[in-house]
Amino acid sequence: MLKVLKFGGSSLADANQFKKVAEIIKSENSRRYIVASAPGKRNSSDTKVTDMLLTCFKLASEKNPIDDIFEKVTSRYNGIIADLGLDLNLEEDFAKIKFAILNHVGSDYVASRGEYLNSRILAAYLGFDFVDAADGVFFKDNGTFDAEKTNAALKDMLQYHEYAVIPGFYGSMPNGTIKTFSRGGSDITGSIVARAVEADLYENWTDTSGMLMADPRIVDDPKPIAEITYTELRELSYMGASVFHEDAISPVKKADIPINIRNTNRPDDKGTLIVPKSNVVSEHIITGVVGRKGFTAIFVEKDMMNSEVGFGRKVLEVIEKHGVCFEHLPSGIDTMSVVVSSKDIKEIKGNITAELVKAVDPDSITLFENLALVAVVGRGMIRTEGTAMRTFKALADAHVNVRMIDQGSSELNIIIGIEEKDYETAIKAIYAEFVKSNN
Secondary structure, eight states, X not given: OOEEEEXXXXXXXXXXXXXXXXXXXXXXXXXXXXXXXXXXXXXXXXXXXXHHHHHHHHHHHTTOOOHHHHXXXXXXXXXXXXXXXXXXXXXXXXXXXXXXXXXXXOHHHHHHHHHHHHHHHHHHHHTOEEOOGGGTOBBOTTSOBOHHHHXXXXXXXXXXXXXXXXXXXXXXXXTSOEEEOSTTTHHHHHXXXXXXXXXXXXXXXXXXXXXXXXXXXXXXXXXXXXXXXXXXXXXXXXXXXXXXXXXXXXXXHXXXXXXXXXXXXXXXXXXXXXXXXXXXXXXXXXXXXXXXXXXXXXXXXXXXXXXXXXXXXXXXXXHHHTTOOEEEOOBOSSEEEEEEEHHHHTTTHHHHHHHHHHHHOOSEEEEXXXXXXXXXXXXXXXXXXXXXXXXXXXXXXXXXXXXXXEEOTTOSEEEEEEEGGGHHHHHHHHHIIIIIXXX
């Protein structure tokens, strides 16, 4: 058995958390490769180290002093080192990072140093080798992740390290400069490492005991998800479930490596197991209900649209021309809706409308703004009669008006477009129908 473990920022926020992490790792010899995040918040009023580093970068770019903020960064790390009783001096690293900030080396480099420094400390505390992600995680010239080059390099490099700590969140460009993933990207690094070493299990340790069936900020005490498939997770992550970075699924999915989301503060909890396929029969039809606000539907109407060859392509070409991705594409015989992020078209919606008129000569174009999308997801929905009916009845009973419906042929999910003001009401109503009723 070989395991790769990733620990999030809350799991490595201070020396006490480091001790919990070390106890978890040392409890099994199979836990050999560790991916570390930068220190997160120690309490609700605290500031993440990465945010402090980026504040320093912003101050320096505006020619303002950074000494006070940067001293808080160094004190944070020195405090962890002292509390762990380590004989480790990071002053040379601090000096290099401060020099880089003052000389505007690049925001990605600065943002990545939180993981770099924390991994140095964790490796020293565990007695593991430190392996810099910049030496084995690679991006292409266009800034996209180079999966195959990375997999080959890490596979070759890590065979010489029986136990190692690797910083999450970043890698390097072909010219050697540092490039980061999006925030939360340490999940991705953990997944990449798991694939490279052909791990039997990827354990992702955070501050929650796995995934929940709904957002606990909306639904009181939502039930945990014991087991979920990659496909279900992808749907839930994309629509707002934030326990696991959606881009981290692909590397382990390629290698059929299960993921176990665990709680550093409650290590005996089993958490959520994410698997390629599942034969486990859930007591509920749905796996989860999630959603996001901030969408606009561009509603295009034209008589005999269905007989006009290339109509849909022309519409999407206008959207593509402005660098906007579409989220969903529900359509009828004479209607077509393109659902996009409101912030992506905020400054250009007039231009898009005008160009659509020119491109397809529609009978009408209407923009429905302030939309929220709610996704009802679950493998138990497949070929289960009455799922859609129960969903819409629950919304009707809660006086929620449905503006859009989109369901794929896989029957794994139903996407519902509603007004943003009804978002929380809709989540609560659907959860109550499928979970609280327990039938």
